[in-house]
Amino acid sequence: MSTHDRTEPTREPLTGTLIFERGAAESRCVEAPPLDVPVVSLGGYARAAAPALAHVTEVDIARHYERLASANFGVDSGFYPLGSCTMKYNPKIDEWACRLPGFAGIHPYQAEETVQGALELMWGLQESLAEVAGLPAVTLQPAAGAHGELTGLLTIRAYHTAQGDPRKRVLVPDSAHGTNPATVAMCGYEVVQVPSDERGGVDLDALRGLLDTDVAALMLTNPNTLGLFDENILAITAAVHEVGALAYCDGANLNAILGKTRPGDMGFDALHINLHKTFATPHGGGGPGAGPVAVTGALAPFLPGPVVGMTDDGRYTLVTPARSIGRVRSFLGNFGVLVRAYTYIRALGGQGVTEVAEQAVLSANYLRVRLGDAWPVAYDRVCMHEFVLSGGTMRKEHGVRTLDVAKRLLDYGYHPPTIYFPLIVDEAMMIEPTETESKATLDRFADVLLAIAAEAAEDPDLLHGAPYTTPVRRLDEAAAVKEPDLAWRPQEGAGV
Amino acid sequence: MRFIPVTCEDQVEMLRTVGLSDVDELFADVPEAARLARPLALPEPMGEVELAAHLKELARSNAGADDVASFLGGGCYDHYVPAIVDAVVSKPAFFTAYTPYQPEVSQGTLQAVYEYQSMICQLTGMEVSNASMYDGATAFAEAALMAARVTRRGRVVVSGAVHPEWRSTLATYVEAGTVTVTEVAAAGGVSDIAALAASVGDDVAAIMVASPTFYGRLEDLAPLAELAHGAGALLVVGTNPILLGVMEPPATFGADIVVAEGQPLGSPMSFGGPGLGVFACRQAHIRQMPGRVAGRTTDVDGRTGFVLTFSTREQHIRREKATSNICSNHALNALAAGVYLSAVGAEGLAGIAGACVAKAQYLEQALVATGRFERVHAAPFGYEFALRYRGDVAEMQRALLDAGFLAGLDLGRFSADDAGLVLFAVTEKRTRAELDRFVEEVGAL
Numbered sequence: 023m024s025t026h027d028r029t030e031p032t033r034e035p036l037t038g039t040l041i042f043e044r045g046a047a048e049s050r051c052v053e054a055p056p057l058d059v060p061v062v063s064l065g066g067y068a069r070a071a072a073p074a075l076a077h078v079t080e081v082d083i084a085r086h087y088e089r090l091a092s093a094n095f096g097v098d099s100g101f102y103p104l105g106s107c108t109m110k111y112n113p114k115i116d117e118w119a120c121r122l123p124g125f126a127g128i129h130p131y132q133a134e135e136t137v138q139g140a141l142e143l144m145w146g147l148q149e150s151l152a153e154v155a156g157l158p159a160v161t162l163q164p165a166a167g168a169h170g171e172l173t174g175l176l177t178i179r180a181y182h183t184a185q186g187d188p189r190k191r192v193l194v195p196d197s198a199h200g201t202n203p204a205t206v207a208m209c210g211y212e213v214v215q216v217p218s219d220e221r222g223g224v225d226l227d228a229l230r231g232l233l234d235t236d237v238a239a240l241m242l243t244n245p246n247t248l249g250l251f252d253e254n255i256l257a258i259t260a261a262v263h264e265v266g267a268l269a270y271c272d273g274a275n276l277n278a279i280l281g282k283t284r285p286g287d288m289g290f291d292a293l294h295i296n297l298h299k300t301f302a303t304p305h306g307g308g309g310p311g312a313g314p315v316a317v318t319g320a321l322a323p324f325l326p327g328p329v330v331g332m333t334d335d336g337r338y339t340l341v342t343p344a345r346s347i348g349r350v351r352s353f354l355g356n357f358g359v360l361v362r363a364y365t366y367i368r369a370l371g372g373q374g375v376t377e378v379a380e381q382a383v384l385s386a387n388y389l390r391v392r393l394g395d396a397w398p399v400a401y402d403r404v405c406m407h408e409f410v411l412s413g414g415t416m417r418k419e420h421g422v423r424t425l426d427v428a429k430r431l432l433d434y435g436y437h438p439p440t441i442y443f444p445l446i447v448d449e450a451m452m453i454e455p456t457e458t459e460s461k462a463t464l465d466r467f468a469d470v471l472l473a474i475a476a477e478a479a480e481d482p483d484l485l486h487g488a489p490y491t492t493p494v495r496r497l498d499e500a501a502a503v504k505e506p507d508l509a510w511r512p513q514e515g516a517g518v
Numbered sequence: 519m520r521f522i523p524v525t526c527e528d529q530v531e532m533l534r535t536v537g538l539s540d541v542d543e544l545f546a547d548v549p550e551a552a553r554l555a556r557p558l559a560l561p562e563p564m565g566e567v568e569l570a571a572h573l574k575e576l577a578r579s580n581a582g583a584d585d586v587a588s589f590l591g592g593g594c595y596d597h598y599v600p601a602i603v604d605a606v607v608s609k610p611a612f613f614t615a616y617t618p619y620q621p622e623v624s625q626g627t628l629q630a631v632y633e634y635q636s637m638i639c640q641l642t643g644m645e646v647s648n649a650s651m652y653d654g655a656t657a658f659a660e661a662a663l664m665a666a667r668v669t670r671r672g673r674v675v676v677s678g679a680v681h682p683e684w685r686s687t688l689a690t691y692v693e694a695g696t697v698t699v700t701e702v703a704a705a706g707g708v709s710d711i712a713a714l715a716a717s718v719g720d721d722v723a724a725i726m727v728a729s730p731t732f733y734g735r736l737e738d739l740a741p742l743a744e745l746a747h748g749a750g751a752l753l754v755v756g757t758n759p760i761l762l763g764v765m766e767p768p769a770t771f772g773a774d775i776v777v778a779e780g781q782p783l784g785s786p787m788s789f790g791g792p793g794l795g796v797f798a799c800r801q802a803h804i805r806q807m808p809g810r811v812a813g814r815t816t817d818v819d820g821r822t823g824f825v826l827t828f829s830t831r832e833q834h835i836r837r838e839k840a841t842s843n844i845c846s847n848h849a850l851n852a853l854a855a856g857v858y859l860s861a862v863g864a865e866g867l868a869g870i871a872g873a874c875v876a877k878a879q880y881l882e883q884a885l886v887a888t889g890r891f892e893r894v895h896a897a898p899f900g901y902e903f904a905l906r907y908r909g910d911v912a913e914m915q916r917a918l919l920d921a922g923f924l925a926g927l928d929l930g931r932f933s934a935d936d937a938g939l940v941l942f943a944v945t946e947k948r949t950r951a952e953l954d955r956f957v958e959e960v961g962a963l
């Protein structure tokens with residue numbers, strides 16, 4: 023393309039120019055307040071050479087990040103059916119609430135009598151999550167889902183150790199998220215993979231064959247990562263308990279079952295809840311989230327501290343459970359995220375929370391059926407809040423991969439679904455619409471996916487080359503590893 | 519239904535398309551015995567007006583930074599956050615996005631992460647920074663695990679001068695026996711280097727210290743690096759990113775991994791979270807580094823662009839052999855840190871850090887001069903210091919709270935050995951007038 027095209031005058035690309043390359047040497051934004059006490063030097067510890075940071079004014083910063091933001095896609099930009107991640111709308115009142123000075127401006131080591139409102143909020147959230155989980159004890163400490171897994175598994179480990187029965191292995195289905203086996207390894211257990219059956223659930227016979235008294239736990243996502251509710255769940259948890267093992271639930275998919283069934287009622291002993299999925303706290307471009315863990319009464323004494331308790335005279339207080347595994351992080355959890363989740367739950371109430379699950383599941387099934395025969399569903403039955411398509415046939419027939427389809431979706435203005443997960447589906451494409459999308463949005467998206475299927479048949483190269491309309495096109499990931507450029511550095515002698 | 523845009527009519531049609539007549543039929547796979555046969559017992563829903571009032575009331579019942587002058591620190595600090603920081607992190611295209619799995623529509627996040635990594639490298643002097651961890655404590659624990667992988671050794675030696683919550687987080691992370699920890703008691707608010715030397719052997723993966731220490735004191739890092747490297751171990755250093763505006767960075771002295779609690783860089787205190795875990799290391803060790811990392815590359819048209827890279831370390835590819843189980847991180851706080859550092863620049867950061875240091879020295883001298891406090895540590899300090907109170911700490915803090923001050927951190931709550939010690943942090947927000955009034959109140963106790 024000519025850079026002197028009359029119809030397309032040259033514009034500065036939205037991204038690529040670094041903040042360090044903006045402004046001028048004398049540009050300043052915020053300056054330190056004037057010093058009203060004598061200057062002190064750190065002497066031998068003083069910094070010899072200043073770090074090379076940006077030299078910019080406030081307007082440079084405002085424009086720079088506005089440009090970066092326009093090159094980004096979030097839930098507020100459009101439909102974001104990223105399976106397993108529950109990219110639902112993030113209510114604005116949650117953002118307002120966490121910024122209230124009485125929440126944003128408090129320190130974790132303040133005396134309890136000066137933070138009763140914050141502790142009351144945490145206590146209320148613990149209670150609500152316990153009710154949703156069907157498990158009585160909750161810790162709000164974990165910072166994300168994977169951190170919740172670590173917390174839950176270490177709690178289970180401490181329980182077994184206290185029974186004088188330390189165990190060696192943890193069973194994980196082949197459809198599990200990567201964090202599950204990674205967590206198992208961090209907890210010093212051996213990972214044993216459990217195969218799925220032909221309906222997409224846990225292969226019960228295989229599971230029974232793997233269970234023995236060296237198994238500490240089964241880690242299971244239910245509904246699972248195929249978007250299916252495991253019909254044998256009660257038999258599964260019973261079999262696990264029969265050998266003295268415990269059942270851990272990865273609660274990533276809790277959005278599907280809110281108020282309909284509860285992990286505790288399914289026989290799970292521990293569960294982590296992703297507040298950044300189910301309870302509408304924003305994903306932040308990768309985080310922060312929060313991964314509270316709910317457990318049975320038997321596991322409660324082992325939870326990490328502190329948790330919020332209530333004294334006899336109705337004051338809220340921080341307590342460390344009697345046989346706690348200790349801390350899993352500093353301070354009290356991602357409080358700013360907890361405020362958002364609490365706000366969301368208080369806005370919805372019990373019925374509202376249940377309607378979330380009903381609509382999330384209905385919307386997923388609607389989309390599944392709308393896509394019809396053009397897109398084979400990996401396990402074609404009524405799904406929960408998400409479903410997984412297989413692009414295997416499309417690859418065979420047209421040489422078009424799921425990656426190409428995802429890139430083509432970008433041209434149509436959608437964030438693609440999760441791709442290549444779960445690993446047990448060939449060319450997987452996992453679609454989770456969530457409850458916060460209108461029927462019109464779902465219809466338009468279905469039409470687009472059908473149109474892309476037609477494009478794939480007629481002109482595969484169109485898809486191989488996609489996307490065409492995004493701020494940048496396909497990026498050279500191999501070069502990024504071969505010649506790593508992981509940080510900007512000032513040029514020698516450039517005097518930045 | 520405020521957040522559900524599907525109308526009742528649409529619902530009926532959607533059900534019909536699916537071939538069902540009732541929503542409950544969608545849940546047929548749930549065994550009868552596991553179904554919840556009653557409504558969820560959650561508090562009644564609230565409209566936005568009522569809800570806002572309720573939240574305001576909860577928030578108002580806390581004593582926040584606007585109500586009291588705080589000398590609390592210990593890893594979470596009352597620094598000023600420039601208005602531009604929240605203006606940027608409030609942009610929905612940043613905060614409603616997720617991990618940049620599709621780089622073509624995530625260049626904003628990816629470039630911001632790359633810039634953040636660059637700034638952390640500049641601040642710490644290290645070659646590589648990851649995209650963030652959860653907090654300083656988990657970054658510290660992950661540093662121990664990484665050092666064990668790099669050296670193929672199974673023991674770390676940790677200075678007792680490191681934040682007690684970082685040490686207990688590490689202890690929890692390695693509870694399963696993946697790494698063993700030897701703790702060496704602090705002396706004078708810093709590491710006891712002779713005692714550290716005595717416990718270091720050729721089985722040690724890392725010596726782990728912090729500068730400033732939990733007690734606010736600065737470590738002499740060069741001999742610690744020599745000790746570590748002499749034994750074939752790594753030196754892991756926890757630090758304070760604001761103080762790096764005026765303090766020589768750990769890399770100069772040979773640190774191999776640098777971690778920090780990043781909250782001071784533009785995140786509100788927010789009752790201790792979310793902040794972020796800063797994690798930086800040597801390029802040679804990148805394949806053992808935990809967490810995500812962004813890199814600069816080009817697209818098919820030759821345009822500069824950014825991607826997540828070195829992903830083969832991570833759980834979604836490597837599963838049980840991953841360098842960590844971390845998936846979601848604290849990207850939005852990393853964005854805040856990048857905006858903060860751009861807003862203040864190197865000069866502003868030096869000015870802010872210098873103001874903190876100067877005010878802390880001023881307060882320390884004045885408090886000692888009251889005769890109510892005495893010095894217990896001799897090493898130089900940054901903007902945090904501990905003194906022994908000649909009296910009942912809890913009583914003193916209660917009295918000063920009534921006067922409008924959060925009078926430091928009672929170190930007795932962490933360790934009986936430190937009973938009677940109070941840790942004071944002084945940020946650039948504290949004015950001389952506040953310091954003088956505080957000293958006056960102390961004198962009047």
Ligand SMILES: Cc1ncc(COP(=O)(O)O)c(C=O)c1O
Pocket residue numbers: 106107166167168169199201202243247272274275296311313844845846
């Ligand atoms: C099924 C499943 N398990 C675990 C996780 C990890 O959660 P987090 O990213 O919050 O650590 C995810 C999310 O990415 C997930 O989808």
